[in-house]
Amino acid sequence: MTESAIVEGRMAPLRIDNLDTDQIMPKQFLWGIDKSGLAKGVLYDLRFDPQGKPRADFVLNRPEHADTSVLVVGSNFGCGSSREHAVWGLQQFGIQAVIAPSFAEIFYSNAINNRLLLVALPEDQVTALMQAADDSRTSSVRIDVGTMTVTCGDLSAPFSLSPRHRRMFLEGLDVIGLTLTYRDRIDAFSRAHWSQQPWVRDVASRTTGRMRSA
Known part of the structure; x- marks a missing residue:
């Protein structure tokens, strides 16, 4: 089992449904021909005002969420265009996993293929995790692909992945690496x-x- 099979760290709640890839990675940051330098663009219009100054009230700009590695978000996360840069940017920003009630289909494939772990849980469990994430004393979460379980305090929630996707995380493979095993x-x-x-x-x-x- 590889490091990518377990994600453990602090959560940050992002209470926005239908957060699309244009917001996750705005078009002005798509100028490069490689994957580098995308962390700056992640959720840029939510993180910064029109003058480029950080919005003090945005969750990821708060000191207690400076080391966030898991986002807990609203439903239909990653809808909109199919830009893979949204996935790369989240990873460069330090996000290792996203928990939501549901994900847009193309974003889900892009994320899993690049080993950004996406976990779909019932809405009530996502709400409970958001509440836990609000408090730095309870905001630590553990996602174990081996046992297919999300653990946070007293909450222990099972989740599912396809056998192919589960294997990718357990063996540390992206979609190209998985193909090469054949x-x-x-x-x-x-x-x-x-x-x-x-x-x-x-x-x-x-x-x-x-x-x-x-």
Whole structure:
């Protein structure tokens, strides 16, 4: 079991339903061609006023939530556009897991594929965790993918992941790493496919070569 199989740290409550990816990672921070430098953009318009000054009343700007690693949020988190930058930015900001009653489908896939742990719990349990997160004395939470349990004080809540996604966290794999565990089967399929249909092997490179020599 890897480090990504257990997330343990402080929670911060974000009581906003339908928080979309445009708010999680605004468009002005999508200028790069790689994943770097996205932490600044996370929830930018909620964290800062129009003059770029931190909003003192926003939960993640409060001193007691400076080391937050788990967000507890409203329903349909991550709706809107499919920008994967929203996931990368949350991770760079230090967020290791998000707990919500529900998640937007594309965001869920993007997050899990990048090993940002998303946990869906019933609304009453999410409300209880938000209340616990309000108090620094009770805001510590433990999410264990091995036992599929969220623990906070007296609350012990089961959650579910698909077998494929659970394996990714237990073995420390992203979606590419998981694919590569099937490398032998992929290679065997390729060899069989090419032996039966050799005319399709490297067709792009061979076509390009003919065009260049013409």
